[in-house]
Amino acid sequence: EAILKVEGLRKVYPDGTVGLKEISTSVKKGELISIIGPSGAGKSTFLRSINRLNEPTSGKIFIDGDDICQAKGTKLRKMRRKVGMVFQGYNLIKRSSTVQNVLHGRLGYMSSLKGGFGRFSESDTKMALEILARVGLEEQAFKRADELSGGQQQRVGIARAIAQNPSLLLADEPIASLDPASSEKVMSYLKMIGEEDGITTIVNLHQVDFAKQFADRIIGIKAGEIVFDGPPNELSDYT
Ligand code: ADP
Ligand code: ADP
Numbered sequence: 001e002a003i004l005k006v007e008g009l010r011k012v013y014p015d016g017t018v019g020l021k022e023i024s025t026s027v028k029k030g031e032l033i034s035i036i037g038p039s040g041a042g043k044s045t046f047l048r049s050i051n052r053l054n055e056p057t058s059g060k061i062f063i064d065g066d067d068i069c070q071a072k073g074t075k076l077r078k079m080r081r082k083v084g085m086v087f088q089g090y091n092l093i094k095r096s097s098t099v100q101n102v103l104h105g106r107l108g109y110m111s112s113l114k115g116g117f118g119r120f121s122e123s124d125t126k127m128a129l130e131i132l133a134r135v136g137l138e139e140q141a142f143k144r145a146d147e148l149s150g151g152q153q154q155r156v157g158i159a160r161a162i163a164q165n166p167s168l169l170l171a172d173e174p175i176a177s178l179d180p181a182s183s184e185k186v187m188s189y190l191k192m193i194g195e196e197d198g199i200t201t202i203v204n205l206h207q208v209d210f211a212k213q214f215a216d217r218i219i220g221i222k223a224g225e226i227v228f229d230g231p232p233n234e235l236s237d238y239t
Helices: 043-050 073-083 098-107 109-114 124-134 151-165 180-199 206-216 232-235
Strands: 001-010 019-030 032-036 058-063 083-086 168-172 198-203 218-221 223-229
Touching: 001 043, 001 198, 019 043, 019 083, 019 198, 019 223, 032 043, 032 180, 032 206, 032 223, 043 058, 043 168, 043 198, 073 083, 083 151, 124 151, 124 180, 151 168, 151 180, 168 180, 180 198, 180 206, 206 232, 218 232, 223 232
Parallel strands: 032 198, 032 218, 083 168, 168 198
Antiparallel strands: 001 019, 001 058, 218 223
């Protein structure tokens, strides 16, 4: 039943900084979880450990029952494909079109470039346009990524992540660079798509109000440890 199970996850950086002490938790399919906590608490370390963008020092991370910490080569690549990532800085290819950025999620970077600007197979383009419509960007489909507003770029980031058909979606401070109105829009799309596709979504947020508004469950982290885990309405005990 748990799509993600984390056991004794620990991260010590090469300079000796303890990023995570020993985190254990388990996540059910379809939940929208927000990780909150002050700057330096370990939120980003936690999220990036899940697909081993950040290599854990020790612990186990089961995704759909398989421990990604034990996976290598093809197996690791296959497991990583199940995990979609959304970044604070969007990480789009700025000079590529919106459609091409989305196909990057589906086909991988090199294949997404093969078509060149604006030239893709019809079925790929159709798929990308369908996903873009779901985040309200059909009109921006053939614009360059750097012609879009921040909120629009982040919605492309979401579209790219879901184009890879993930079972888990990780968003690391996706709204930290956005104004409140764009933030609310981005969070609404994350929530809506997670619900529609049954994708488990974990979002790092330092804004507690957004976590309360959108999350099914909130995990509070401080100094590398979980200090709160529960529904938003119980959070007053923590803050
Ligand atoms: P948050 O995302 O909650 O702001 P981070 O996960 O980025 O927290 O950081 C957790 C702790 O690990 C902090 O003390 C931070 O300074 C430290 N840290 C993060 N990255 C590195 C690194 N590459 N080398 C050393 N320490 C790091
Ligand atoms: P957001 O999610 O950022 O709120 P919207 O679709 O609401 O996105 O668009 C916000 C506004 O920003 C729109 O009027 C849009 O036309 C405009 N916009 C689009 N591209 C740019 C750009 N490159 N710089 C500034 N504003 C832009």
